[in-house]
Amino acid sequence: MQYSLLVTAGPDARAATTALRAAEAVLARGHRIFRIFFYRQGVLLASRLPRVGDNEHDICAAWRAFIDKHQLDAVVCVSAALRRGVLDQGEADRLGAGAGNLAPEFALSGLGQWAEATAISDRVLSFGR
Template identity: 50%
Template structure:
């Protein structure tokens, strides 16, 4: 069985990247493969915004990733530089930048590109889902 690392760079709801990655992850896990880490980069970091409210008749991608990660103990890592640039902050970064609010969805964590590079070295295959 293979070990995958996923890199998602496409924005939720304006590209199919996060949905395609979610479908791939579900299929890979169902087939007995494992996922070492899921890394959200560039516009993909917007998936970690807990304030996004898609219409009720659309899939809530943030919630779907949270559920998959919880069910399979997956790591959802968000590039800190890309997230800050797009207004996605955890409590620590909000305080560091003098802001009163934070909006990183639960189950996601901020980290640097080193986590992505680490994924490359630990996985058999790395797949990038982009716009």
């Protein structure tokens, strides 16, 4: 079975961790993840800049490691990302913002990528508001 995930929960929301655990469970059960789409506050998970205290769980780093380990298609909504200051180097250059902060495991794209994911996937899971 092929899944796609919509993550709208930001780093401070419990749903961001729940989404990661669900994605791990999908793969552990032998299913496939077509795409993970980060939208609304979920785009903040794709920033490479957050730092957490020594005794805190770094959910952004956990997402990066998971995506990298499984070579997953992780797409960040470009409009939601721009509104929240999450930029790849191309957008940073275009906007004169200096350096981009999008982690390399993620790609900026539009809602068309999410529409494609829902059309192709057998199941869609949504996490956040």
